[in-house]
Amino acid sequence: MIKFFRKIRQNLVMENKTSKYFKYAVGEIFLVVIGILIALQINNWNESRKLQKEINTYLNQKLDNLKEDRARLIEIRKIRQDKAEKSTYVLNKGIQNVDVVSFTKIIYLIFIERYFITTIERSETSITKYYSGKNEAIINKLELHYVNKIAEMKQEENRLNTFSENAEFILWTQGFIVDNRETFTSLINEIDLSKFKGEIPKIISNESNGQKALEGILRRNELANPSLVVKLDYLLEINQQLIDAIDEYLN
Numbered sequence: 001m002i003k004f005f006r007k008i009r010q011n012l013v014m015e016n017k018t019s020k021y022f023k024y025a026v027g028e029i030f031l032v033v034i035g036i037l038i039a040l041q042i043n044n045w046n047e048s049r050k051l052q053k054e055i056n057t058y059l060n061q062k063l064d065n066l067k068e069d070r071a072r073l074i075e076i077r078k079i080r081q082d083k084a085e086k087s088t089y090v091l092n093k094g095i096q097n098v099d100v101v102s103f104t105k106i107i108y109l110i111f112i113e114r115y116f117i118t119t120i121e122r123s124e125t126s127i128t129k130y131y132s133g134k135n136e137a138i139i140n141k142l143e144l145h146y147v148n149k150i151a152e153m154k155q156e157e158n159r160l161n162t163f164s165e166n167a168e169f170i171l172w173t174q175g176f177i178v179d180n181r182e183t184f185t186s187l188i189n190e191i192d193l194s195k196f197k198g199e200i201p202k203i204i205s206n207e208s209n210g211q212k213a214l215e216g217i218l219r220r221n222e223l224a225n226p227s228l229v230v231k232l233d234y235l236l237e238i239n240q241q242l243i244d245a246i247d248e249y250l251n
Helices: 002-014 018-093 100-111 124-130 134-174 181-187 211-250
Strands: none
Touching (some): 018 100, 018 134, 018 211, 100 181, 134 211
């Protein structure tokens, strides 16, 4: 092909057909430009296809993570509902009036703090790399909102945990945990009533061994957990919106 064009140029020069040679040169330049543009377009198409494949892989992984988050959110919500309800039950009935087995289970539930840990990871590089189009921007906006709401909930979780830790320290130092150690040890993992001959001992709770601190923990759980349940419900809503948006994008 190159030899063909070179031969035409030589013939035009030898025949001294300047105007025709000029037109030919312009046409040849035009063909070269068209060729370059086509090559660039093909390259851009290949790059676009490669990037789209990366986006799809990334979003499929994100979808799996969101579904894991959803299962965990539902689990944590149930735990927080239980903590609130059981705290109210003990406070209304009175610590001394709750049977020791139920009380031990409730204390164990309340003292073991659970946190929601998301599997979603986010960074500015991922935003820049993946979210550039209109559809991606919708996912990006939802995800940013989701991550921000998780951060807000973590702050409230941390406040509840800090309060509980301080109150538990008082229970240790004032003797509540020590006074009831044998009972708790026997019942906290499995109900083994055979260790007690006759009547099961009652919980030893009074003002001198930290009863107020225990009531404080119960009251804080009664009040704080319903607020966290509301936040978890909202996170579940955003989580589902994100799942739907990604499903729609991928399909």
